[in-house]
Amino acid sequence: MLDSTKFDAIMAKAGQIALGSWPGMGHAPETWAKDDNSPVCAADLAVDRYLRDALTDLLPSAGWLSEETVDAPERLDGGLIWLVDPIDGTRDFLRGRTGWAVSVALVSAGRPLIAGLNAPARQEYWTARAGQGSFRNGQRLAVGRRETLPGSRTPADALPKEDIDLVCVDKPNSIALRIAMVAADEADLVATLRWGYEWDIGAAGLIAREAGAAVTDAHGQPLAYNKRDPRSFGLLVTAPAIHAAAVERISERARRLSA
Numbered sequence: 082m083l084d085s086t087k088f089d090a091i092m093a094k095a096g097q098i099a100l101g102s103w104p105g106m107g108h109a110p111e112t113w114a115k116d117d118n119s120p121v122c123a124a125d126l127a128v129d130r131y132l133r134d135a136l137t138d139l140l141p142s143a144g145w146l147s148e149e150t151v152d153a154p155e156r157l158d159g160g161l162i163w164l165v166d167p168i169d170g171t172r173d174f175l176r177g178r179t180g181w182a183v184s185v186a187l188v189s190a191g192r193p194l195i196a197g198l199n200a201p202a203r204q205e206y207w208t209a210r211a212g213q214g215s216f217r218n219g220q221r222l223a224v225g226r227r228e229t230l231p232g233s234r235t236p237a238d239a240l241p242k243e244d245i246d247l248v249c250v251d252k253p254n255s256i257a258l259r260i261a262m263v264a265a266d267e268a269d270l271v272a273t274l275r276w277g278y279e280w281d282i283g284a285a286g287l288i289a290r291e292a293g294a295a296v297t298d299a300h301g302q303p304l305a306y307n308k309r310d311p312r313s314f315g316l317l318v319t320a321p322a323i324h325a326a327a328v329e330r331i332s333e334r335a336r337r338l339s340a
Contacts, residue, residue: 096201105177128167164283170255180253186283196284215291222292225266233269260285264292295324
């Protein structure tokens with residue numbers, strides 16, 4: 082059994098490392114663009130290095146898959162991996178905003194078992210264990226009970242005309258924090274219609290599921306982890322009663338964009 086106290090301490094230390102470079106506290110981390118033009122900074126790499134060392138010491142049998150580490154195919158051999166995004170929401174991090182988090186999940190046989198999501202700029206620490214519920218700062222989470230799709234709260238800056246009957250709420254840059262908002266009944270629906278990576282959603286997906294949310298890809302299919310290609314098309318996290326209606330609404334868009 083994984084030592085929860087040690088895992089929590091590792092997550093806390095990772096958050097402190099990130100805060101030590103956060104522009105919101107007056108720092109100016111070195112920054113550059115990846116090949117896909119997405120931003121990365123020295124803090125991403127520092128947190129990644131720390132987590133790889135600390136988590137490997139905690140559980141030497143687990144492999145490794147991280148946004149900031151070159152993928153190694155041997156992760157597929159054991160079926161047990163750490164799934165890591167050292168700073169999810171780098172754009173908010175670099176702007177000095179609070180919408181970023183350190184995201185870690187332990188995945189076994191394609192399913193997340195343990196999740197930690199540390200948003201130190203918000204003083205929020207989210208955790209979950211499969212079958213044992215999810216928590217924010219020690220308080221158990223429960224998804225909302227919304228039963229109709231129109232009027233559902235979604236973290237967004239603006240809505241397409243097809244979704245104008247939804248309600249925009251605050252949108253952190255971190256997709257993990259947006260998913261966690263559904264777990265905390267601060268949103269009813271999070272949907273994406275693009276290819277995304279496992280490390281973006283592994284921890285928060287478990288947190289949402291353990292709070293009672295429906296968590297699938299954009300086609301309404303279950304998510305799997307530690308795949309050879311660590312991507313899925315889209316994400317749909319909702320209050321359970323509106324999931325079928327949400328799948329129906331975005332199904333044509335999902336088919337078209339994933340083709």
